[in-house]
Amino acid sequence: MSLKIVVLAKQVPDTRNVGPDAMTPEGTVNRAALPAVFNPEDLNALEQALRLKEQFPGSSISVVTMGLPKSAEVIREALYRGADEGYVITDRCLGGADTLATSYTLSQAIKKIGDYDIILGGRQAIDGDTAQVGPQIAEKLGLTQVTYAEEILKLDPVAKKIVIKRHIDGGVETVEAPLPLVVTVNGSAAPCRPRNAKRVMKYKNATAPAERTPEQNEAMAEMLAKKPYLNITQWGAAEIDADPEQIGKTGSPTNVKAVKNIVFKAKESRTMTSSDADVEGLIVELLESNTIG
Amino acid sequence: MANFYTDNPEIKFQLSHPLMKRIVELKERSFADKDKYDYAPQNFEDAIDSYDRVLELTGDISANVIAQNAEDVDAEGPHCENGRVRYASKTYENLDTTVKAGLNGVTMPRRYGGLNFPCVPYTAINEMIATADAGFENIWSLQDCIETLYEFGDEDQRQRYVPRVCKGETMSMDLTEPDAGSDLQSVMLKATYSEEEGCWLLNGCKRFITNGDSDIHLVLARSEEGTKDGRGLSMFIYDKNQGGVNVRRIENKLGIHGSPTCELVYKNAKAELCGSRKLGLIKYVMALMNGARLGIAAQSVGISQAAYNEGLAYAKDRKQFGKAIINFPAVYDMLALMKAKLDAGRSLLYATARYVDIYKALEDIARERTLTPEERQEMKTFSRLADAFTPLSKGMNSEYCNQNSYDSIQIHGGSGFMLEYACQRLYRDARITSIYEGTTQLQVVAAIRYVTNGFYGQHIADLEKEAVAPEFQALKERVAKMGARYNACVGKVVELKDQEYQDLVARHLYEMAADIIMCHLILADASKDANLFGKSARVYVNFVTAEIEKHASFVENLNPADVADYRQVESTE
Numbered sequence: 001m002s003l004k005i006v007v008l009a010k011q012v013p014d015t016r017n018v019g020p021d022a023m024t025p026e027g028t029v030n031r032a033a034l035p036a037v038f039n040p041e042d043l044n045a046l047e048q049a050l051r052l053k054e055q056f057p058g059s060s061i062s063v064v065t066m067g068l069p070k071s072a073e074v075i076r077e078a079l080y081r082g083a084d085e086g087y088v089i090t091d092r093c094l095g096g097a098d099t100l101a102t103s104y105t106l107s108q109a110i111k112k113i114g115d116y117d118i119i120l121g122g123r124q125a126i127d128g129d130t131a132q133v134g135p136q137i138a139e140k141l142g143l144t145q146v147t148y149a150e151e152i153l154k155l156d157p158v159a160k161k162i163v164i165k166r167h168i169d170g171g172v173e174t175v176e177a178p179l180p181l182v183v184t185v186n187g188s189a190a191p192c193r194p195r196n197a198k199r200v201m202k203y204k205n206a207t208a209p210a211e212r213t214p215e216q217n218e219a220m221a222e223m224l225a226k227k228p229y230l231n232i233t234q235w236g237a238a239e240i241d242a243d244p245e246q247i248g249k250t251g252s253p254t255n256v257k258a259v260k261n262i263v264f265k266a267k268e269s270r271t272m273t274s275s276d277a278d279v280e281g282l283i284v285e286l287l288e289s290n291t292i293g
Numbered sequence: 294m295a296n297f298y299t300d301n302p303e304i305k306f307q308l309s310h311p312l313m314k315r316i317v318e319l320k321e322r323s324f325a326d327k328d329k330y331d332y333a334p335q336n337f338e339d340a341i342d343s344y345d346r347v348l349e350l351t352g353d354i355s356a357n358v359i360a361q362n363a364e365d366v367d368a369e370g371p372h373c374e375n376g377r378v379r380y381a382s383k384t385y386e387n388l389d390t391t392v393k394a395g396l397n398g399v400t401m402p403r404r405y406g407g408l409n410f411p412c413v414p415y416t417a418i419n420e421m422i423a424t425a426d427a428g429f430e431n432i433w434s435l436q437d438c439i440e441t442l443y444e445f446g447d448e449d450q451r452q453r454y455v456p457r458v459c460k461g462e463t464m465s466m467d468l469t470e471p472d473a474g475s476d477l478q479s480v481m482l483k484a485t486y487s488e489e490e491g492c493w494l495l496n497g498c499k500r501f502i503t504n505g506d507s508d509i510h511l512v513l514a515r516s517e518e519g520t521k522d523g524r525g526l527s528m529f530i531y532d533k534n535q536g537g538v539n540v541r542r543i544e545n546k547l548g549i550h551g552s553p554t555c556e557l558v559y560k561n562a563k564a565e566l567c568g569s570r571k572l573g574l575i576k577y578v579m580a581l582m583n584g585a586r587l588g589i590a591a592q593s594v595g596i597s598q599a600a601y602n603e604g605l606a607y608a609k610d611r612k613q614f615g616k617a618i619i620n621f622p623a624v625y626d627m628l629a630l631m632k633a634k635l636d637a638g639r640s641l642l643y644a645t646a647r648y649v650d651i652y653k654a655l656e657d658i659a660r661e662r663t664l665t666p667e668e669r670q671e672m673k674t675f676s677r678l679a680d681a682f683t684p685l686s687k688g689m690n691s692e693y694c695n696q697n698s699y700d701s702i703q704i705h706g707g708s709g710f711m712l713e714y715a716c717q718r719l720y721r722d723a724r725i726t727s728i729y730e731g732t733t734q735l736q737v738v739a740a741i742r743y744v745t746n747g748f749y750g751q752h753i754a755d756l757e758k759e760a761v762a763p764e765f766q767a768l769k770e771r772v773a774k775m776g777a778r779y780n781a782c783v784g785k786v787v788e789l790k791d792q793e794y795q796d797l798v799a800r801h802l803y804e805m806a807a808d809i810i811m812c813h814l815i816l817a818d819a820s821k822d823a824n825l826f827g828k829s830a831r832v833y834v835n836f837v838t839a840e841i842e843k844h845a846s847f848v849e850n851l852n853p854a855d856v857a858d859y860r861q862v863e864s865t866e
Contacts, residue, residue, distance in 0.1 A: 017294070080350075194358070195350045197395035197408055201332035201343045227331070 001157035002058035005049045006110055008121035008134070009042040009063050009078060011071040015126045016040075023261070038074045041122025043192035045185040048152050049120050050082045050193065056157065060084045064109055066094065066102060069210035075232050079203040080195035085229075087113065088208040091236035094247055098254035099128070101247050103136030108240040110141065118155075118162070119182045123148060134184035144181040150189045155179075208232040297360075297421040298352025301598065303636060303825060304417050305348070306818070307643045308341055313413065316647060317341070319654035320411045330403045344414040350394060351418045358390045359425035363551075366426060367718050371553035376539035378506035378553045380432075387429050388461070391422075397436055398459025401443065405451065406459035412653065416591045416646040420639075423595025424602075427722040428551025430595065432504050434588045438464040438511050441581045442530065444656075445568035450530065454509055462508035466581055467531075467557060469501045475735060477513065477574055478523040482559060484514035493529055493566060495537070495559040503729075505555025506540050508533050511581065512564060513573050526573040529564035537562030548721030583680070585730045586687040587649060590642050593690035593726045596719055597635045600694065600701035603716045604628055607705050618704070627700045633815075633833035634693040636826055640814040641807070642690060645682040652676035681743040681752070685807040688736030691726035698723040737803045745787050745795070749806040750780050756813035762820035764827075768834045772812040775841045779805045782848040794853040801844040808837040808844075 013034035015022075021033045046063070053059040063078040065071050066089040075086030089109050097105065110119060119141075124131035131147070138145035146164045150172065154163040160179040165172050167186045205220070206229065212220065224231050237247055245251060272278040286292045298304055317340045326333035334340035362383035369381035380388075391397070399415045401407025423430040439458040443451055458464060473479040482497035495514055499505070510531040517525035531538060537560055544554040568577055605628055608619035618624045655664060655672035664672065698720040702709035709716050727733045743749050753776045761769045783802060786795050812834050819830035 194354045194390055194394040196393060197347045197350065198332045199395070200346050200350060201334075204342070204346055226328075 003117040006119045010039040012127040044189040045120040047192040072208040096249035098252035099132040101251035107140040138182035208234040295356035296352040297355045316650045355421040355425040363426035366551040370550040392461035405455035411650045412646045419591035420595035423592040424599045428549035431552035435464045465507035467512040482514040484516040495562040499557040523574040528567040528573040528577040531564045535563040590686040590690045593694040596694040597697045600697040604701040604704040633829040636829035637811040637815045638690040645686040648679040684736035684739040688733045
């Protein structure tokens with residue numbers, strides 16, 4: 001039995017390695033100063049997909065990303081690790097999307113891919129940290145969702161059931177769910193395998209049309225005819241039948257009112273001695289404020 | 294994120310050497326695979342780009358997986374359980390990572406599932422893995438044994454074994470025995486042909502076998518009953534799936550803890566002959582050893598790099614007398630010399646790898662078709678260069694990595710002596726490099742004929758003719774004077790025709806030849822990229838100027854009559 005697996009991936013600024021110029025003076029993210037990377041938890045999701053593929057030979061993994069044309073880089077990264085094909089959803093009118101518009105757009109793309117058994121994505125992206133897109137996609141597609149997943153323990157393709165270990169506050173929980181479904185994977189899940197040398201050499205020239213200049217398109221025409229897998233599928237709003245009202249800025253009810261730069265100051269620090277009276281006083285104070293108890 | 298490739302542009306620099314064009318052309322048979330395999334390069338630029346990308350991913354997993362596990366692997370080490378090896382738990386993670394990254398069968402042809410990479414990028418992968426963990430590098434780099442099986446096994450054996458190694462099965466070379474270390478002619482492990490079983494049976498024991506519980510072993514054994522020397526030895530392939538070889542114990546070593554060093558017991562172990570009988574030692578092991586020696590040279594450069602990295606980071610961080618210690622001449626002197634030895638040694642390593650590449654590719658082509666007279670000549674030239682350079686590269690780099698890891702601890706001061714810092718592991722790991730696969734003393738033995746027959750002298754003369762950038766011209770002239778001094782020393786020794794005297798001064802002549810060659814190589818590198826190598830070139834030539842003075846005055850002042858002062862006992866058996 002083979003599975004059709006969809007993995008959602010996002011290209012994000014690498015907020016884990018923040019340098020002094022990571023923020024603009026206005027307090028927004030200085031994207032130019034941060035390298036664009038594969039959202040870490042999406043890599044955890046990809047690893048779960050690759051393990052399923054190993055377990056069920058003949059399965060296919062389609063990776064979907066929405067973003068600027070350069071976000072095709074995450075598709076290549078996924079191909080290098082074992083994904084079979086990728087889709088870049090890119091269009092000017094998709095810009096400025098909040099999580100609602102994003103999940104609508106992605107769900108339209110997933111519908112077009114169709115016939116899926118399982119949709120995997122990271123718990124959340126390190127730029128927005130909302131953890132909303134995965135669950136919203138599940139709602140839009142009318143699917144069951146399992147969030148904070150750590151490991152897929154069992155999948156029965158005949159009975160169409162999956163058993164998943166998920167991370168909850170203070171422990172783990174094992175749940176059973178029907179296929180198809182949406183699973184968001186936690187960062188505590190197994191790390192993703194490395195890129196594979198042969199696959200890197202095979203897919204290094206894979207590009208989405210929007211990444212190529214007209215000259216490159218011409219130069220690559222012959223290669224693409226011979227090796228169609230080097231063309232990363234690119235869809236705009238029209239190709240996924242998106243309702244213009246529900247995409248991009250128009251489809252985004254979220255409005256950022258202001259962004260404030262908060263600087264923590266140590267103004268509330270106090271110095272006290274190690275005398276019994278001081279220590280006791282501190283304990284009483286901490287108990288009263290419910291800091292300890 | 295750290296990356297041992299992109300953080301050290303000195304490695305990528307090696308891909309830009311003019312000989313790469315010839316190497317790629319030969320290895321790729323003028324790109325005959327380009328339409329047969331989806332990962333084969335279309336042309337030279339494409340091939341170099343592929344090497345670059347695979348080295349980048351190697352730099353990533355080396356820095357972010359293998360190096361991160363090194364301390365745990367060193368502390369836990371492997372264990373022997375019921376005759377089998379259980380690696381340290383993180384070693385399994387390292388193996389899983391390198392197998393999934395596809396870094397196996399790197400040099401093997403694509404038709405067996407290999408990457409078909411030349412020795413140059415293979416060496417680069419090797420050194421980065423060694424920078425991460427020299428002990429794990431041993432396990433990984435034993436895949437190199439497949440070269441010998443590929444070269445001397447028959448087609449059926451190739452088809453059965455090479456694809457397995459390309460998929461990640463491990464190898465070992467079972468040579469050493471309790472009474473046969475440097476002297477492999479004394480190997481006693483018995484191979485008898487069993488008509489009943491229709492195969493060879495191995496009986497006896499081996500000692501100091503790196504990764505001795507591997508999947509596929511190359512075994513040196515005595516197939517000719519009644520013989521006592523190397524001519525009675527043959528090479529066998531033992532497949533672990535056959536059973537019959539058990540691990541009796543694992544050695545407790547000073548360093549490279551990740552690498553299990555095993556004592557093996559063979560009880561009627563079924564094996565098959567590799568190549569022809571009686572050529573085991575004199576032909577196949579020599580080939581195996583040359584590959585292994587280049588591997589140790591790469592491992593040594595990797596350790597040198599790690600030692601330099603650790604020393605540099607500590608010196609920048611550690612403050613004494615109100616400033617970071619890297620600002621003190623006594624400290625930066627050490628670091629400058631470490632870097633110079635690292636850069637010069639690396640240059641020698643890759644020069645050797647390039648020579649190996651050309652002759653091996655031609656040798657392989659000769660299996661498919663007759664070589665043209667020009668190609669035959671080319672193969673002969675490069676085979677000789679590889680043979681002359683391998684002992685220099687192995688000996689010098691292994692000594693340099695010992696010196697660099699010593700200095701790395703020195704920079705750390707008292708903290709370096711504590712077991713908390715990586716520099717102590719590097720120091721312990723480095724120690725074996727100048728011993729195994731032939732001690733430095735044996736590298737001198739392998740190289741000395743190229744000293745006495747004038748080969749190195751001629752090579753140095755050829756190197757002197759190569760132009761350098763104007764800013765390095767003065768240094769070039771200094772090195773030319775060293776060449777003259779070396780030739781005079783060699784002349785004196787050859788003229789004396791005194792074997793024992795020659796053996797006594799051999800190390801000095803060997804080091805002079807290697808030092809001068811490395812000066813020329815690093816000057817050539819600096820001429821191409823002064824930013825990357827200029828400092829190292831100047832520091833290295835300064836260092837070697839003094840070294841040559843030391844070695845030359847020893848040879849000039851020592852006479853055969855003085856040899857007696859060095860002998861510790863009079864008896865010679």
